Amino acid sequence: MSNQEQLNNHENKAEIQRPSIEHVEKISKTPESTPELSPRDIETRAERARKEALESAVSVESGGNEKAEKHNNNPRRGPISKKQREKSFSQTMHHVQNELPVLNRTFSKVIHNKYIEKTSDIVGSSVARPNAMLAGAFMAFLLTLVIYTTAKTFGYTLSGFETIASFAFGWVLGVVYDYLKVLFTGKKS
Secondary structure, eight states: OOHHHHHHHHHTSOGGGHHHHHHHHHHHHSTTOOTTSOHHHHHHHHHHHHHHHHHHHHHHHTTSOHHHHHHHHSOOOSOOOHHHHHHHHHHHHHHHHHHSOHHHHHHHHHHTOHHHHHHHHHHHHTTTOHHHHHHHHHHHHHHHHHHHHHHHHHTOOOOSHHHHHHHHHHHHHHHHHHHHHHHHHOOOO
């Protein structure tokens, strides 16, 4: 397809592409475009001219806002750094806390303190595991009921340590269950 036919086809397109056609015509009339150019070279130059014209038309439509163009043309590359995550987290927390009532804001600042969050995560992943706590509570109820019924039947007195001991026994069973589950299935709950 010749250069002139391409120009005729593109004239029927949207108005935003009109500057690109005029630009292509200008380039085709310059001394650089000689008959020795292959059709492929002409197509490449025409495409380049179209892109330049579209970019200039878009910048004119957007009001020539170069900051927006730079921001859109240079996307962030690579993984998010720890510093960026912390900055984003602190900005989000600050924004959300400003929306809260005074008492809730104070409570949120205390709870989301870095050291309290780390301690809570460590305790939550080791001592206060959900299955361990559930098993401890269930065993405390069940064993205390059995021990209490037995003691009432035979006339023994209870010291009060029975509930704590049965909870500890159930907690150990819950932790063992969690570790065996991870060992065999490879999935954490």
